[in-house]
Amino acid sequence: MYRITSYLNSVSAGAAMDIPNLVNALIVDAVAANASDIHIEPWETSLVVRIRISGVLTELVHLPLELAEKVSGRVKVMSNLISYVTDIPQEGHAPASKDYGNVELRISTFPTVRGEKIVIRIFDPANRSFDLRTLGFDDETLHTLLKLLARPSGLLLLTGPTGSGKTTAIYAALCHLISKGGAAMSLSTVEDPVEFHLPMISQAQINPAKEFTYPIALRSLMRQDPEVIMIGEIRDPETAAIAVQAGLTGHLVISTTHSGSTAGVFARLLNMGIEPFLLASSVIGALGLRLIRKNCDYCSEPYEPSPGLLSLLPEHVRETASFRRGGGCSECVHTGFGQRTAVTEMMVVDEVLRDAILQKLPSRSLQEVAIKQGMKTLWNIGLARVVQGQTPLEEILRVISPDD
Numbered sequence: 567m568y569r570i571t572s573y574l575n576s577v578s579a580g581a582a583m584d585i586p587n588l589v590n591a592l593i594v595d596a597v598a599a600n601a602s603d604i605h606i607e608p609w610e611t612s613l614v615v616r617i618r619i620s621g622v623l624t625e626l627v628h629l630p631l632e633l634a635e636k637v638s639g640r641v642k643v644m645s646n647l648i649s650y651v652t653d654i655p656q657e658g659h660a661p662a663s664k665d666y667g668n669v670e671l672r673i674s675t676f677p678t679v680r681g682e683k684i685v686i687r688i689f690d691p692a693n694r695s696f697d698l699r700t701l702g703f704d705d706e707t708l709h710t711l712l713k714l715l716a717r718p719s720g721l722l723l724l725t726g727p728t729g730s731g732k733t734t735a736i737y738a739a740l741c742h743l744i745s746k747g748g749a750a751m752s753l754s755t756v757e758d759p760v761e762f763h764l765p766m767i768s769q770a771q772i773n774p775a776k777e778f779t780y781p782i783a784l785r786s787l788m789r790q791d792p793e794v795i796m797i798g799e800i801r802d803p804e805t806a807a808i809a810v811q812a813g814l815t816g817h818l819v820i821s822t823t824h825s826g827s828t829a830g831v832f833a834r835l836l837n838m839g840i841e842p843f844l845l846a847s848s849v850i851g852a853l854g855l856r857l858i859r860k861n862c863d864y865c866s867e868p869y870e871p872s873p874g875l876l877s878l879l880p881e882h883v884r885e886t887a888s889f890r891r892g893g894g895c896s897e898c899v900h901t902g903f904g905q906r907t908a909v910t911e912m913m914v915v916d917e918v919l920r921d922a923i924l925q926k927l928p929s930r931s932l933q934e935v936a937i938k939q940g941m942k943t944l945w946n947i948g949l950a951r952v953v954q955g956q957t958p959l960e961e962i963l964r965v966i967s968p969d970d
């Protein structure tokens with residue numbers, strides 16, 4: 567039973583309401599369920615608390631609406647925010663405490679018309695290992711990625727929607743480089759924000775309020791003799807230009823950018839004013855990422871997808887697949903799912919693709935060229951996971967379109 571449920575029962579049996587205990591119970595429940603975030607949000611008639619488990623929001627409890635201000639006040643005290651300020655967004659951090667499961671919390675408040683919405687992101691310092699081999703990459707992707715990371719220079723881009731595992735993958739790549747290069751390697755990052763402190767790496771966090779922006783940080787960083795540079799995100803023309811220039815002048819640059827598809831990173835950089843010949847000679851690869859939920863080990867069972875969904879699959883897949891999904895059990899909080907794993911699309915810039923980039927071919931054509939050169943698409947790698955019974959077909963369709 568959830569800690570919050572037994573706490574609320576004790577209150578209705580006559581015990582006094584204690585807000586710090588109530589908030590701690592919410593966090594302890596979220597940590598026990600392996601949730602990544604807690605959303606506390608005033609709805610019409612209740613203060614709803616939802617937790618994100620394996621990427622999906624689920625309701626934890628509905629509290630009386632009149633507790634909204636007290637709960638947000640308590641959360642702000644925990645994270646050193648100004649508790650009487652309720653009409654502008656605030657961001658804060660609460661250190662790990664044994665009162666709520668030894669996790670670190672990143673807290674953001676946001677004023678809505680019904681009162682403040684609180685989102686608490688949970689970081690478990692004991693549970694973060696950044697190992698490229700544990701992300702769920704298939705052998706071919708991993709092998710290619712390790713080869714690209716061994717290059718002395720060039721720009722490697724990761725792309726995918728928010729929550730697709732880009733930060734974890736980049737941190738794992740950096741840890742791999744440190745494990746190989748050790749003290750002989752100079753590795754620097756510029757991030758927004760720094761999500762995790764890594765050993766032997768100079769990490770900086772931009773602060774636009776003090777005009778410490780990506781371009782300003784990177785221009786100074788270039789004078790710090792770095793070999794490997796990680797840029798949290800390329801989202802403006804100036805940062806794009808510096809990243810490309812650094813990649814062309816003997817640095818390995820790793821970054822992320824937002825684009826609808828993996829091949830779309832090239833159009834995105836062209837739109838930021840990067841010349842095609844600079845793009846073709848600096849970018850060494852683009853890695854598309856998505857996260858899917860694996861079936862729960864305890865309750866996964868055979869099933870048959872609906873005929874409509876089956877018709878999306880090639881015949882040889884339909885015939886060879888052993889479709890499985892989780893039925894739901896106490897081990898998986900009745901979700902049917904266990905841990906998350908990555909599905910990838912590794913686009914390597916070789917001679918042929920370089921030519922296609924120089925010709926400014928549209929993203930779709932670049933993708934076709936890459937497929938001819940042997941690239942496996944997100945959809946094909948996702949389908950392989952379905953065929954192995956690792957995840958249901960519906961889960962792949964939730965995050966990847968057959969057209970991708």
Ligand SMILES: [Zn+2]
Pocket residue numbers: 862863864865866892893894895896897898899900902903
């Ligand atoms: Zn289960």
